[in-house]
Amino acid sequence: xxxxxxxxxxxxxxxxxxxxxxxxxxxxxxxxxxxxxxxxxxxxxxxxxxxxxxxxxxxxxxxxxxxxxxxxxxxxxxxxxxxxxxxxxxxxxxxxxxxxxxxxxxxxxxxxxxxxxxxxxxxxxxxxxxxxxxxxxxxxxxxxxxxxxxxxxxxxxxxxxxxxxxxxxxxxxxxxxxxxxxxxxxxxxxxxxxxxxxxxxxxxxx
Amino acid sequence: xxxxxxxxxxxxxxxxxxxxxxxxxxxxxxxxxxxxxxxxxxxxxxxxxxxxxxxxxxxxxxxxxxxxxxxxxxxxxxxxxxxxxxxxxxxxxxxxxxxxxxxxxxxxxxxxxxxxxxxxxxxxxxxxxxxxxxxxxxxxxxxxxxxxxxxxxxxxxxxxxxxxxxxxxxxxxxxxxxxxxxxxxxxxxxxxxxxxxxxxxxxxxxxxxxxxxxxxxxxxxxxxxxxxxxxxxxxxxxxxxxxxxxxxxxxxxxxxxxxxxxxxxxxxxxxxxxxxxxxxxxxxxxxxxxxxxxxxxxxxxxxxxx
Numbered sequence: 001x002x003x004x005x006x007x008x009x010x011x012x013x014x015x016x017x018x019x020x021x022x023x024x025x026x027x028x029x030x031x032x033x034x035x036x037x038x039x040x041x042x043x044x045x046x047x048x049x050x051x052x053x054x055x056x057x058x059x060x061x062x063x064x065x066x067x068x069x070x071x072x073x074x075x076x077x078x079x080x081x082x083x084x085x086x087x088x089x090x091x092x093x094x095x096x097x098x099x100x101x102x103x104x105x106x107x108x109x110x111x112x113x114x115x116x117x118x119x120x121x122x123x124x125x126x127x128x129x130x131x132x133x134x135x136x137x138x139x140x141x142x143x144x145x146x147x148x149x150x151x152x153x154x155x156x157x158x159x160x161x162x163x164x165x166x167x168x169x170x171x172x173x174x175x176x177x178x179x180x181x182x183x184x185x186x187x188x189x190x191x192x193x194x195x196x197x198x199x200x201x202x203x204x205x206x
Numbered sequence: 207x208x209x210x211x212x213x214x215x216x217x218x219x220x221x222x223x224x225x226x227x228x229x230x231x232x233x234x235x236x237x238x239x240x241x242x243x244x245x246x247x248x249x250x251x252x253x254x255x256x257x258x259x260x261x262x263x264x265x266x267x268x269x270x271x272x273x274x275x276x277x278x279x280x281x282x283x284x285x286x287x288x289x290x291x292x293x294x295x296x297x298x299x300x301x302x303x304x305x306x307x308x309x310x311x312x313x314x315x316x317x318x319x320x321x322x323x324x325x326x327x328x329x330x331x332x333x334x335x336x337x338x339x340x341x342x343x344x345x346x347x348x349x350x351x352x353x354x355x356x357x358x359x360x361x362x363x364x365x366x367x368x369x370x371x372x373x374x375x376x377x378x379x380x381x382x383x384x385x386x387x388x389x390x391x392x393x394x395x396x397x398x399x400x401x402x403x404x405x406x407x408x409x410x411x412x413x414x415x416x417x418x419x420x421x422x423x424x425x426x427x428x429x430x431x432x433x434x435x436x437x438x439x440x441x442x443x444x445x446x447x448x449x450x451x452x453x454x455x456x457x458x459x460x461x462x463x464x465x466x467x468x469x470x471x472x473x474x475x476x477x478x479x480x481x482x483x484x485x486x487x488x489x490x491x492x493x494x495x496x497x498x499x500x501x502x503x504x505x506x507x508x509x510x511x512x
Contacts, residue, residue: 057498101484
């Protein structure tokens with residue numbers, strides 16, 4: 001065994017094998033590495049689920065109790081598409097093998113945003129408060145349509161803000177794709193909601 | 207040329223021309239190179255070079271002089287020209303050190319991932335031999351066991367008792383319940399803090415959706431304590447909190463099929479329980495269900511308005 005050390009060729013061969021093994025191990029770990037529990041990606045996915053859950057709740061109520069056909073159609077659309085996205089975010093979190101819940105909304109976006117969220121009672125950008133939701137659920141017909149539009153426009157603006165934040169903080173393919181889609185779709189939605197709301201309001205005034 | 211002839215005879219012996227050429231050339235090249243580098247080294251080294259180096263390079267100078275006149279045959283016997291090199295302890299320790307550190311890092315990372323997949327200790331789990339509801343249900347659907355074989359069959363019972371009889375009320379073997387048949391409506395659990403007791407049957411439906419239900423004994427926990435507990439729940443989707451009549455212990459926290467009770471509202475296991483069991487991938491009896499849109503009132507509220 002001691003003669004081993006006298007053969008540079010053999011030493012080099014052994015180190016080469018060891019380094020190859022180390023490289024393979026690192027490559028394997030890196031390849032299977034997914035965003036971790038405390039990552040921006042996991043935080044964003046969790047928070048988007050919660051954010052979407054509220055939008056779905058609002059939309060379901062509007063679909064059942066509103067009267068404007070265009071508005072209830074938008075509500076149907078939001079309820080179904082955002083439910084699908086909730087499923088998408090949830091499956092990423094399971095795939096990444098991270099926790100599905102954290103006690104700190106917006107912590108992934110940095111100190112400043114986490115504090116804003118805390119002071120808003122744990123709410124994320126654009127979310128309606130419990131009081132607003134309670135009030136909304138006492139309305140029906142045109143009143144419901146109007147409040148739905150206002151709540152949902154704020155909700156979408158908040159969602160777009162969250163998506164823009166994550167684009168600055170992550171370059172994960174899944175996240176970037178979802179964030180860009182969110183921005184595009186929700187900005188278009190905001191315009192639609194505003195347009196329909198204006199129609200309803202001017203009709204009400206007549 | 208001479209070298210070619212040698213090649214021919216060598217390849218006869220070795221069976222591979224390329225290989226033969228190489229092995230012919232190498233020992234000599236290495237020797238000459240060795241000699242040259244050794245010379246260069248000894249020249250480059252400061253005059254206070256270690257005597258061993260000087261001695262070994264001197265030895266090296268001597269030996270190859272005798273060797274260079276030889277043909278290739280003796281040159282292949284490495285042992286004959288062997289120069290005693292000191293064991294490269296530096297290299298040995300370096301590689302050993304690097305190897306140990308690398309293995310240590312990999313082991314640590316694996317441990318962290320494994321640890322995160324383990325439930326917190328000290329939780330009461332009603333699954334018997336199985337780890338979670340998914341495993342228990344799989345064992346039943348594979349035919350390994352029947353529902354009655356389970357220690358607590360209710361962990362796989364998910365019937366809406368009020369579907370046929372709207373006045374039916376589910377009964378539970380443990381209190382507060384941690385699963386089993388329940389009412390058709392869930393209790394809204396979007397980080398919802400209820401200030402009065404809620405119906406067991408609604409809360410259990412929420413557990414089925416993957417929520418964690420924190421109950422406390424209002425007689426044992428003061429206002430400040432309630433606020434502390436509420437701060438763990440507020441804003442956290444898939445959780446709910448309510449006081450529980452005659453609980454007997456300060457806090458009892460439930461997820462489907464599991465429960466943890468403690469006297470201490472600051473018990474860190476409460477947070478560990480929340481972290482582990484909320485929407486736990488293997489322990490959500492009705493996956494992908496929402497916590498919004500359920501019953502948002504307490505028993506008292508409902509009675510007052512009803």
